[in-house]
Every structure is written in structure tokens, then in C-alpha cells.
Amino acid sequence: MMFGEDTTLEGMYQSPSGMSDATLDLITVTAPEGPLGIVLDNPLGTLPVIYAIRETSSLTGKVRVGDLLLLVDEVDCRGMSSHNVSQF
Numbered sequence: 001m002m003f004g005e006d007t008t009l010e011g012m013y014q015s016p017s018g019m020s021d022a023t024l025d026l027i028t029v030t031a032p033e034g035p036l037g038i039v040l041d042n043p044l045g046t047l048p049v050i051y052a053i054r055e056t057s058s059l060t061g062k063v064r065v066g067d068l069l070l071l072v073d074e075v076d077c078r079g080m081s082s083h084n085v086s087q088f
Contacts, residue, residue, distance in 0.1 A: 029059065
């Protein structure tokens, strides 16, 4: 069996600045205090992205895996690590 690189999904993993052809929708989500049941990642150091959502999350149906996190309580999240964002 041979394995090769499949580039069919490459467009999904570009940074926001590399998504010139994509249309991004800005949504505002009001979340309750306490644990939200989401997992964030920021592998490129640009914008935190939702990596996973627990089934019991209060944000289920409001956010999706792959959504970018711009602000938390009006604080700009650009360049923040997922750990720093979770401090909010």
C-alpha cells in the first residue's frame, strides 16, 4: 500500500489572511460565565480557532469547529495563545 499527499483540503487550512477568495461572516455570541466546553488552538499564532466542541457545551449550535475567535469581552485575541484566551 502506498500513501501520498492529498491536497484536496489544503484550502481549509490557510490563515485568515490567505483566504482572499473566502467570505467570512462575523457573528456575536453571548456566552455564560464559567467553562464553555470548547477547545481552542492557535497553531499559526494569528487568530485562535475553535478546534473542538464538547457535546455538553453551552455554545453547541452557536459556534462551529473552525470558527475564528476575534474578541472576548472586547479584548482583541489576535496573536494570543489558546491558554491566554482561556484566562478570560
